[in-house]
Amino acid sequence: MPQVQTVRGPVDTAELGPTLMHEHVFVLTADVQQNYPDEWGSEDDRVADAVQKLRELAATGVRTIVDPTVIGLGRYVPRIQRIAEQVDLNIVVATGCYTYDDVPFFFHHRGPALNAAVGAEVPDPMVDMFVGDIEDGIAGTGVRAAFLKCAIDQQGMTAGVERVMRAVAKAHRATGVPITVHTHPGSHTGLQVQEVLGDEGVDPGRVVLGHSGDTTDVDHLSQLADAGFVLGMDRFGINLETTFEARADTVVEMCRRGHAERMVLSQDASCYIDWLAPGVMDLLPQWHYTHIHDDVLPYLREHGVTEEQITTMLVDNPRRYFENVGTY
Template sequence: MSAIETVRGQVESSDLGVTLMHEHIFVLTPDVQANYPAGWGEEETRIADAVTRLQKAYDAGVRTMVDPTVVGLGRYIPRIQRIMEQVPINLVVATGVYTYNDVPRYFNYRGPALTEALGVDVPDPMVDLFVGDIRDGIAGTGVKAGMLKCAIDHQGMTPGVERVMRAVARAHLETGTPITVHTHPDSQSGLEVKRVLCDEEGVDPGRVVLGHSGDSADHDHLSALADAGFVLGMDRFGIYLDTTMEARADTLLEMLRRGYGDRMVLSQDASCHIDWIDPDVMAFLPQWHYTHLFEDVFPYLLEHGATQDQIDTMLVDVPRQFLDPASVVE
């Protein structure tokens, strides 16, 4: 067994328990929040609300969450530390960059962007930033990242997305820290992840969660990704603007029927507050919260043929083995 980095320090992987592999505390746009703070409201109110929501998750049985909030999603660890001082959940935080298109402007004239102009190979500073977050801690807080995060969406493998993905791969190879990737399964972007991360950069697909795989009902495509070795994130339960709980759950049931219970993890991709969405729209997502799986999805799964052992595998065993390969008993 190995120790897993969390906001409050290291936790033995055997103590992770029920683990939600993709939830956020806050998803924010820092420039907007700094200049137009009315939408955020009172800091103490937001912190108290987060504590209440997370405590409810703990009371439902959650013991660990992975929060893949990185640059581009408003990561601010000091606020998260205040919250986690008041909640017994283990929170694993991430490092990386979230973009569907370009790298943040900060990186425009750093690293590989200078290679052609200077005529020499310039290493990407993102790699050192990510490794520093993992080894030394984030922004002087002492909190070390336990996950790497990047993204690809319907725009495909743009130069910016590819640059971040390769930096994440190289930080992984240097540190062993696992990777989660926001994907767009309808465009089969997982295949592009395989090409860049695994085929070209040498990352073991078993160390990669393909986030949001449950957005697709293409069971053959999902099966192919699982057969390639990836872990599938069935992690957007509660988001039902263009689908239903039953549709998401039925995809999960079919993948269980095909024997992939040991290749999937579960979550809701929920948050205490997200400023990307108008509050009036949030009213149409009443099940998008940390305990929807326990209150609604698991009863449906059990009623339609899943077993409690299968659910426990996806909630406990697969996350533990993913976060700590040393926990696997040969």
């Protein structure tokens, strides 16, 4: 039976069960948290709050969350291990780098940045770092990343974004683990992802195009689904520039068009995100871990989405995403 790495170790893919494919435990600005610890407060209280929220999620029947927290989002696996020990939930973690523009300064004068100076192609150290997280484990914890994460947003395919994306593709080809890409569907960045990852020889079926549900352009989404990508309808509850109904109706229409096998569901929620000032969360009352089961699934059922299609999006597609692991 194929297996997938989780924070508590490998599990059979058949045991993943209902899976939310894009949820964070914490999203943090590491430098701020390290230097201004009063913002974070009590570590024990933060952990206890996370445990409570994840137990509430597990009570809905969800068995697995896939957490794409990587460099740039404050990944700290020892804390996640402590939480995972206390919840009956699989937590799958990632490796990669999150940027909309430039690479982190650490990489500015390493790898390909030195090509011109040395007159030869210098390997990108990101590739070995990502591969190490997958094959050896993260920072001595023994926890192995099960997928790769990168991002492209409204800024488009900047040099830094492309460098990270190609490093992710190379690590994917070396290890066989799948990829999730944060995208900005309003500016059709999925087509740019298709070009770069295609150039690197990546099968679109191994790639989730995250945040695809931020658009209601079902013709564009159908184009990406027909190309073989998995579409992350994964920001349910973030309804500042859209509505609950718009997000849900997009899934309904995509299912009507026969694309349930190309979609996964999630909320992009977290126990705590330090990007938001106190009070901002009050503007997003549906942005929490149980919104899909409390509100989204009943709406989908009422509007013609079948139980088989819901199982496909929540169980079968996540399982297939992690099962097709092999080296190139």
